[in-house]
Amino acid sequence: xxxxxxxxxxxxxxxxxxxxxxxxxxxxxxxxxxxxxxxxxxxxxxxxxxxxxxxxxxxxxxxxxxxxxxxxxxxxxxxxxxxxxxxxxxxxxxxxxxxxxxxxxxxxxxxxxxxxxxxxxxxxxxxxxxxxxxxxxxxxxxxxxxxxxxxxxxxxxxxxxxxxxxxxxxxxxxxxxxxxxxxxxxxxxxxxxxxx
Numbered sequence: 001x002x003x004x005x006x007x008x009x010x011x012x013x014x015x016x017x018x019x020x021x022x023x024x025x026x027x028x029x030x031x032x033x034x035x036x037x038x039x040x041x042x043x044x045x046x047x048x049x050x051x052x053x054x055x056x057x058x059x060x061x062x063x064x065x066x067x068x069x070x071x072x073x074x075x076x077x078x079x080x081x082x083x084x085x086x087x088x089x090x091x092x093x094x095x096x097x098x099x100x101x102x103x104x105x106x107x108x109x110x111x112x113x114x115x116x117x118x119x120x121x122x123x124x125x126x127x128x129x130x131x132x133x134x135x136x137x138x139x140x141x142x143x144x145x146x147x148x149x150x151x152x153x154x155x156x157x158x159x160x161x162x163x164x165x166x167x168x169x170x171x172x173x174x175x176x177x178x179x180x181x182x183x184x185x186x187x188x189x190x191x192x193x194x195x196x
């Protein structure tokens with residue numbers, strides 16, 4: 001039984017490596033792009049009657065901003081593209097959370113601008129002979145009136161099949177929900193009314 005499992009693992013490994021080598025190397029080719037749709041409303045729900053008051057400025061400060069599926073040996077299986085793109089997605093999530101908190105502010109009090117830097121937004125699919133791990137790691141730095149907070153979210157799922165769009169979407173949603181929990185705490189600290 002063990003020999004049979006090892007034999008199948010080797011066959012699977014060879015097939016994945018061969019299919020990975022067949023991936024086009026030209027980054028301009030859109031056929032190797034997996035679109036992963038994320039709904040910001042699934043991360044942060046906002047009441048319809050809450051006014052949009054938050055002023056958010058998002059800056060992508062990542063050293064590397066490419067999301068990619070890989071197989072054994074780091075061989076590319078194609079790029080991952082989030083819809084909406086990372087900066088827009090983060091802006092919508094931060095804006096929704098901030099608007100909820102700013103709803104308690106008096107209309108006469110102008111809210112401060114929230115600066116948000118995307119330090120890390122990675123989706124990785126490292127593989128072994130037997131499985132893939134789908135990892136999403138996100139780290140943001142928030143600044144309001146010279147005060148900073150660093151927040152993060154991470155999620156991982158192991159699969160013994162192909163790293164599908166559904167799995168990548170699920171893992172990314174989980175990391176974003178974790179990030180949203182930290183975001184709420186950070187914004188409560190950063191968006192205190194000046195009189196508090």
